[in-house]
Amino acid sequence: MKHSICLIPLIASLMSGCMIGLDAGYPREQTITRSVEFMLSFDDGPRPNTTERVLDMLATLKATDGTPVKAGFFLLADAPDEFWQRWIYYAPYELWSDKGSIAKYPTIAVRIQRAGHIIGNHSTHHAWFRWPWLDTPEAVLSEFTEWEAISQRVLGISNVRLFRPPNLILNTNVRETANRLGYRVVMGESVGDTIPGITVDVVKQRTQSILAAWNRPYPCLLIFHDNRPTTYRHLDEIVGSLQQQGFRLVHFDPKRL
Ligand SMILES: [Zn+2]
Secondary structure, three states: OHHHHHHHHHHHHHHOOOOHHHHHHOOHHHHHHOOOEEEEEEEOOOOOOHHHHHHHHHOOOEOOOOOEOOOEEEEOOOOOOOHHHHHHHOOHHHOOOOOOOOOOOHHHHHHHHHOOOEEEEOOOOOOOOOOOOOOOHHHHHHHHHHHHHHHHHHHOOOOOOEEOOHHHOOOHHHHHHHHHOOOEEOOOEEOOOOOOOOOHHHHHHHHHHHHHOOOOOOOEEEEEEOOOHHHHHHHHHHHHHHHHOOOEEOOOOHHHO
16 A cells, blocks of 8 residues: 555656656756746836836846846836826826826936936826827827927937837727837736735746746746836846746847847
């Protein structure tokens, strides 16, 4: 009886085609995920303290070429501060969220640029394009062009034209306006840091699952938010844990997506 119990795991592992010794330290999935590359992007900045903490951590994180990693920052130009203004623009579930603004924090936007990160357009006000008054060609156009005017004043003219729609809502008006203005729409994989009360361990698990399941022929672009505590407190820990598992951190490069 004793012997037959011991044999069960041995037989099971032989049937699955694995040698016990090899299986113990290096699960089969790990050899596959070793080649998965990922990039970092951050939405809803720039904000004092939180964005600055993210920049400090990015300077310590090395990409596969050994240099400090470059990320994509999808900035807001003039996010509303007043609660009544937020009702005009924000999704109802994020009225309490403090978002960034190039107009209000130009020096932080310049710091992002000087550090070599790539800056994209995330709309002027974090417009929730499901509001009927924002889902019109005129309103969508103004969210793009007002952003350009403010960004050019602070950061100069850029030939990089990237747009990430707020809340990843890519409806007809947004798609057509982006095309007409020559923008590349950059989506990505949300890590969940906007979920209220989410812990660093859950974000680690989510990012690990996203990368483990990644099977596209280009790197996975993760979406963080530099105004969210799990990210601005623990970004280095989250990324470090992914690197330890063999996932490869590469510089943000929209041409590779
Ligand atoms: Zn956003």
